[in-house]
Amino acid sequence: MRGWQPEGGNKMMWWRTALSRRLALMLAAAGMAAAPALAGAAELPNKPVKMLVIASAGGPTDLVARLLADGLSKRLPQRFVVENRTGAGGNIAASAVAHAEPDGTTLLFTNTSHAVNRALYAKLDYDPVKxxxxxxxxxxxxxxxxxxxxxxxxxxxxxxxxxxxxxGRLRYASAGNGGALQLVSLLFLKAAGLKMEEVAYRGSAPAVLDLAAGRIDMLYDAGITGFATAQGGQGRALAVSAPARSPVMPDVPTVAEAGFPDATFSVWQVLMAPRGTPPGVIATLQKEAAAVLGDEAVRQQLTRLGVDRIVGNDPAAAQSYVAGEIARWESVLREAGIAPQ
Known part of the structure; x- marks a missing residue:
């Protein structure tokens, strides 16, 4: 250090004062750097956060939501509580969140069905995009x-x-309008230029029974149960809909490898908040959710649930992803002759 310096016994006191000032400046700078994150966290009210899940308890969407809620509860002061709000293709839960106070304490955990609701329901009291x-x-x-x-x-x-x-003679299984079984089947039929008869079931379990008995010719099922069906001898797996092969059954090709890349499909889950939620709250929730999804124990549990890609992307990327899916499925359903009711 150049410039005036004290002599004698005052030199040590001078150095201590100078170092204290420098340390104070460093801490102040660190505090300023951390301020945005702390401010974002502070904007989330200190009360329980309700996570409304569109699916029934015990299903894949519910189990993924509970893993996320548990992880967020451990990372943030707030307790995240899962509330299953089923019905109307997820619209009951989505409407409740859309009309909730936009403070980050009421969230929606939904899946692919969110992308088709505007194309299936003529009278929604909320806009899935806006x-x-x-x-x-x-x-x-x-x-x-x-x-x-x-x-x-x-x-x-x-x-x-x-x-x-x-x-028109072969039959495929669905679980009604807007369900994943129907969506991926329609996508495949469109990509391959095929016509088949749709047979609607209440879920995939009864469809698997008819598949095993040969009463239907084709069934798309969720990865975790679809692989179990094939491994149990109740069906034969011809392809997976995802962009890459699954480590569960690596010998089963993708639909793209089979010649139909336009039939690539993944069931996705997304965390959403009401429009008007402060950006700082959104940023905090995304950051902490990404941290939860990066935990190795959580990743292993998600893999056991049939998840083949863990995302955790930022809000802008998530917005683009969901908007693209909505546009995609509205086009598919329109071409299939399925009109809003």
Whole structure:
């Protein structure tokens, strides 16, 4: 240090004072750097946060939501409470969150069905795009294309060739308008230029029974249950809908490898907040959610639930992702002749 310095016994006191001042400046600078994060965290009210989940307790969407809520409760002062609000394709939960106080204490945990609600329901009391803000896309899971054990089809090419020889005669399973089973099936039929008869079920479990008995010709099922169906001998897996093969059954090709890249599909889950929620709150929620999803124990649990891609992207990327999915599915449903009701 140059410039005037004291002599004698005052020199040590001078150095201590100078160092104290420098340390104070460093701490002040560190405090200023941390201020945005602290301010964002402070904006989230100090009371329990309700996470409204569109699915029933015990299903894949619910279990992923509970893992996230538990992790957020450990990282933030607030307690995150899962509340299953089912019905109307997720619209009951979505409407409740869209009309909630935009302070970050009422959140929506939804999935792919959010992308089709505007195309399926003519009278919504909220706008899926304008009234809800994505915080982060949480995860993606594949679907598995299955045929009966007795089917002559050993590949996607076999199935497509047979369906083209017998247009409209083969039957595929769905779980009603807007469900993942229907969406991925419609996407595949569109990509392959096929016509099949739709058979609606109340969930995939009864559809698997009919698949095993040969009463339907094709079923797309969620990865975790689809792989179990194939491994249990109740169906034959021809392809996975995801962009990459699954480590669970690495010998099963993707639909893109089978020649139909436009049939690529993943079931996704997203965390959303009401429009008008402060940006600092959104940023805090996304940052902490990404940290939860980065935890190795959480990642292992998600993998066991059939998740093949853990996302945790930022709000802008999540917004773009969800908007793209809404546009995609509105086009698919319109071309399939499914109109809002």
């Amino acid at each position: 009234d809800l803000v994505p915080v982060t896309v949480v995860a993606e899971s594949p679907m598995v294309l299955l045929v009966p054990p007795s089917s002559p089809d050993r590949s996607v090419a076999d199935l497509v060739a047979r369906a083209r020889r017998e247009p």
